[in-house]
Amino acid sequence: MAERIKPAEKFKRDRVPMKEQDPKERVKNFNEVPYGYSLEEAIKEAQRCLQCKPAACVEGCPADVHIPQFIDKIIDEDIEAAFKEIKITNALPAVCGRVCPQEEQCEGNCVMNKKGKPIAIGRLERFVADWAREHGIVDEDIDESQKKGKKVAIVGSGPAGLACAADLAKLGYDVTVFEALHKPGGVLIYGIPEFRLPKSIVNYEVEQIKKMGVKIYTDYVIGYIKTVDELVEEYDAVFLANGAGAPSFLGIPGENLNGVYSASEFLTRSNLMRAFDFPEFDTPIQAGKRVVVIGGGNVAMDAVRTAKRLGAEEAIIVYRRSRAEMPARAEEIEHAEAEGIRFELLTNPIRVIGDENGNVKGLECVRMELGEPDESGRRRPVPIEGSNFVMDVDNVIVAIGQNANPIVARSATGVETNKWGYFVADEETGKTTHPKVWAGGDIVTGAATVILAVGAGKKAAKSIHETLSAQ
Amino acid sequence: MARILKKEQWSDTIFSMLIEAKDVAKASKAGQFIILIPKEHGERVPLTIADSSKDEGWVQIVFQVVGKSTLELSRMNEGDELYSFVGPLGMPSEVEKFSGKVIMIGGGIGIAPIHPIAKTLKDLGNHVVSIIGARTADLLIMEDKMKEASTELIVATDDGSKGKKGFVNMVLEELLATEADNVDRIWAIGPPIMMKACTESAKKFNKPIIVSLNPIMVDGTGMCGACRVTVGGKTKFACVDGPEFDGALVDFDELMARQRQYKEQEQKALELYKAKEGLA
Ligand SMILES: Cc1cc2nc3c(=O)[nH]c(=O)nc-3n(C[C@H](O)[C@H](O)[C@H](O)COP(=O)(O)OP(=O)(O)OC[C@H]3O[C@@H](n4cnc5c(N)ncnc54)[C@H](O)[C@@H]3O)c2cc1C
Ligand SMILES: Cc1cc2nc3c(=O)[nH]c(=O)nc-3n(C[C@H](O)[C@H](O)[C@H](O)COP(=O)(O)OP(=O)(O)OC[C@H]3O[C@@H](n4cnc5c(N)ncnc54)[C@H](O)[C@@H]3O)c2cc1C
Ligand code: SF4
Ligand code: SF4
Ligand code: FES
Numbered sequence: 144m145a146e147r148i149k150p151a152e153k154f155k156r157d158r159v160p161m162k163e164q165d166p167k168e169r170v171k172n173f174n175e176v177p178y179g180y181s182l183e184e185a186i187k188e189a190q191r192c193l194q195c196k197p198a199a200c201v202e203g204c205p206a207d208v209h210i211p212q213f214i215d216k217i218i219d220e221d222i223e224a225a226f227k228e229i230k231i232t233n234a235l236p237a238v239c240g241r242v243c244p245q246e247e248q249c250e251g252n253c254v255m256n257k258k259g260k261p262i263a264i265g266r267l268e269r270f271v272a273d274w275a276r277e278h279g280i281v282d283e284d285i286d287e288s289q290k291k292g293k294k295v296a297i298v299g300s301g302p303a304g305l306a307c308a309a310d311l312a313k314l315g316y317d318v319t320v321f322e323a324l325h326k327p328g329g330v331l332i333y334g335i336p337e338f339r340l341p342k343s344i345v346n347y348e349v350e351q352i353k354k355m356g357v358k359i360y361t362d363y364v365i366g367y368i369k370t371v372d373e374l375v376e377e378y379d380a381v382f383l384a385n386g387a388g389a390p391s392f393l394g395i396p397g398e399n400l401n402g403v404y405s406a407s408e409f410l411t412r413s414n415l416m417r418a419f420d421f422p423e424f425d426t427p428i429q430a431g432k433r434v435v436v437i438g439g440g441n442v443a444m445d446a447v448r449t450a451k452r453l454g455a456e457e458a459i460i461v462y463r464r465s466r467a468e469m470p471a472r473a474e475e476i477e478h479a480e481a482e483g484i485r486f487e488l489l490t491n492p493i494r495v496i497g498d499e500n501g502n503v504k505g506l507e508c509v510r511m512e513l514g515e516p517d518e519s520g521r522r523r524p525v526p527i528e529g530s531n532f533v534m535d536v537d538n539v540i541v542a543i544g545q546n547a548n549p550i551v552a553r554s555a556t557g558v559e560t561n562k563w564g565y566f567v568a569d570e571e572t573g574k575t576t577h578p579k580v581w582a583g584g585d586i587v588t589g590a591a592t593v594i595l596a597v598g599a600g601k602k603a604a605k606s607i608h609e610t611l612s613a614q
Numbered sequence: 615m616a617r618i619l620k621k622e623q624w625s626d627t628i629f630s631m632l633i634e635a636k637d638v639a640k641a642s643k644a645g646q647f648i649i650l651i652p653k654e655h656g657e658r659v660p661l662t663i664a665d666s667s668k669d670e671g672w673v674q675i676v677f678q679v680v681g682k683s684t685l686e687l688s689r690m691n692e693g694d695e696l697y698s699f700v701g702p703l704g705m706p707s708e709v710e711k712f713s714g715k716v717i718m719i720g721g722g723i724g725i726a727p728i729h730p731i732a733k734t735l736k737d738l739g740n741h742v743v744s745i746i747g748a749r750t751a752d753l754l755i756m757e758d759k760m761k762e763a764s765t766e767l768i769v770a771t772d773d774g775s776k777g778k779k780g781f782v783n784m785v786l787e788e789l790l791a792t793e794a795d796n797v798d799r800i801w802a803i804g805p806p807i808m809m810k811a812c813t814e815s816a817k818k819f820n821k822p823i824i825v826s827l828n829p830i831m832v833d834g835t836g837m838c839g840a841c842r843v844t845v846g847g848k849t850k851f852a853c854v855d856g857p858e859f860d861g862a863l864v865d866f867d868e869l870m871a872r873q874r875q876y877k878e879q880e881q882k883a884l885e886l887y888k889a890k891e892g893l894a
Binding site for chain 2: 402
């Protein structure tokens with residue numbers, strides 16, 4: 144058991160930094176960038192926590208992780224107990240500890256943030272989950288007496304589907320997950336790159352959930368092989384968690400030239416199909432000498448950093464607003480900058496230029512300036528007349544957002560969607576307009592975050608349990 | 615799941631396989647396709663469902679060896695399991711009972727995907743005239759099955775080694791020259807250049823023609839946009855909006871350019887695989 148330090152000492156200490164791969168080295172590989180805390184580092188960081196009651200940090204966490212409690216158990220050096228404490232509310236701590244936008248959530252709310260030194264909650268959560276995995280700790284004891292003999296179908300194996308499956312399995316339900324791709328995990332597998340979230344971690348989480356008795360059928364596209372209507376017939380409840388996977392394009396000339404990708408395609412080729420290891424893996428990918436990624440969100444950062452690792456000499460972000468408006472996490476932008484990514488801000492693409500073989504050779508852009516604020520309160524970028532210029536580029540990757548994919552919705556009679564094709568579901572329960580159907584995650588909210596999807600999965604599980612128990 | 619039940623070699627480079635896939639067989643309709651990954655580390659290969667049996671629970675694929683993945687697939691044997699097999703995908707063909715005749719054109723490996731559509735149309739009571747063609751007699755596949763699925767069958771080979779001498783689009787034009795008034799709908803499936811030529815012929819006679827597009831795909835479920843094609847000036851995703859489209863609206867040149875995107879890498883992958891496996 145490590146000692147509890149005095150409050151004055153707590154305020155004096157700085158955040159324990161996390162060691163990471165040197166930027167010069169890491170742009171040559173796909174290994175994870177930060178190394179994670181050692182036990183000593185974790186304890187040292189945990190000692191800084193003030194153990195607030197009530198805890199402001201928890202308010203900022205969409206999953207209500209029992210933050211002060213698990214941190215306290217780290218100081219006790221009882222990591223197993225810390226793990227079980229986290230798992231009460233968060234099914235995917237190793238993932239969330241890595242990819243949550245902590246600065247806006249738990250850490251943003253931490254009282255120590257006022258001093259600019261919030262407790263590194265994400266890093267501690269990650270440490271605990273990694274430790275548990277390395278030491279073979281599992282918390283999923285299913286009470287056999289709970290066997291309910293009721294069947295639930297889940298569409299999609301992203302964080303929302305997995306979290307819902309885990310909770311329902313714990314409650315003794317017979318859960319089957321249907322996944323369109325050949326591997327479960329959703330965006331965690333096909334979208335977020337290896338260097339931010341190693342796939343071995345996602346696979347481990349999926350295995351844990353399978354060990355709880357959850358059946359996962361991959362290669363099973365609901366809407367084609369079976370409709371939601373059929374699932375409703377065969378199961379006691381259905382949870383739709385099929386994500387928002389359809390890519391948006393800009394609609395500018397030349398967008399169908401060879402060498403133009405959606406970020407979804409580029410990342411899917413690299414992550415899911417492991418094209419970064421071509422020809423060891425068969426799926427090819429193109430990343431030429433100069434690659435432009437259009438967009439300013441997390442997806443754009445992932446795509447541009449992937450392009451750099453695939454060998455691009457210059458990997459460039461083109462974004463039409465200024466740095467302050469970029470929706471990507473600060474940490475991701477900093478990582479990208481450290482890796483030598485160039486940022487062309489206040490720049491808008493207007494035309495992709497091709498050569499005689501239909502391959503990309505240039506991107507025409509126009510410079511922008513910030514005008515009056517628009518409805519969202521952000522200053523609207525307006526083109527500067529006559530500022531057009533052409534960049535020589537080999538690839539253009541479009542990362543401007545995702546839409547709802549209609550395949551599931553069109554096979555679901557009586558489940559209402561909004562005008563963008565997202566399911567209409569109650570925020571607290573996930574209930575849709577169909578009494579046997581729940582929905583949650585990106586397919587309800589539009590592209591959001593992992594932890595919100597986990598939260599939606601848990602809420603739906605609770606509501607499904609309440610509804611089915613009352614029958 | 616997805617075991618190879620039966621394998622046949624139909625020519626130098628064309629193979630047929632029956633794949634055990636109960637649920638896929640049950641749900642599949644004419645015009646749809648599957649995506650398979652032969653082995654771990656493999657890529658996702660889209661192939662049309664050439665036939666299926668709900669009772670026996672299999673799906674038939676007919677494929678031509680053109681690169682590493684199809685070569686690897688052709689070297690797998692009865693009893694082997696495919697790493698991944700997903701389907702049915704895509705929109706089914708829009709079939710109905712037409713008052714006039716329908717013409718079904720299959721070129722080369724395109725005969726395999728035209729077959730289930732012809733069969734369905736004939737079962738609906740249509741008068742089905744099929745034109746099937748290949749470079750040479752040895753490469754002509756599924757003649758008997760097509761005979762069964764058609765009211766009339768015309769065979770053509772480029773070199774005249776079987777049936778009429780010439781390309782299928784030439785046969786189509788001859789047919790339309792005498793019969794255009796009796797024809798309600800045309801389907802053409804084969805290499806893009808053949809579908810483009812058939813579309814030109816159909817346009818001359820102002821006849822609607824449906825073509826099935828085969829751009830490079832990844833997921834096949836509308837999530838990546840790799841398969842985008844321009845139809846009527848708009849971008850469509852062939853995997854979910856198609857694969858069948860009104861030929862008159864398709865930008866075939868763009869399709870052909872996009873199919874060449876990975877030529878270099880594909881060549882390299884094929885050479886490496888052959889070297890590793892000791893193949894000539
Ligand atoms: C590149 C990228 C980076 C991101 N980075 C972060 C980050 O750092 N931090 C963060 O918090 N969030 C991040 N996000 C957002 C986050 O990943 C998503 O909000 C979250 O994954 C949504 O979870 P979900 O379960 O709703 O859907 P998804 O993860 O999209 O999973 C849906 C699953 O359903 C499957 N499916 C779809 N249709 C069907 C069908 N018809 N039948 C069967 N299965 C189907 C899909 O194949 C998929 O596996 C990122 C997203 C992307 C794309
Ligand atoms: C909807 C659809 C249905 C198809 N049906 C059949 C069929 O029934 N029989 C058949 O023999 N072929 C069919 N194809 C084409 C088949 O998918 C390709 O020949 C195969 O993927 C080539 O893989 P490879 O590694 O052997 O060759 P590669 O060396 O990878 O490529 C050779 C050529 O095949 C095409 N190709 C490569 N990868 C893909 C891909 N992922 N998707 C589509 N095309 C690709 C490219 O034009 C390429 O130049 C179909 C394609 C589509 C999209
Ligand atoms: S789940 Fe995310 S928001 Fe919640 S405590 Fe963990 S890192 Fe913070
Ligand atoms: S708000 Fe910060 S200091 Fe307070 S309990 Fe939470 S993590 Fe600890
Ligand atoms: S293949 Fe990915 S959208 Fe069609």
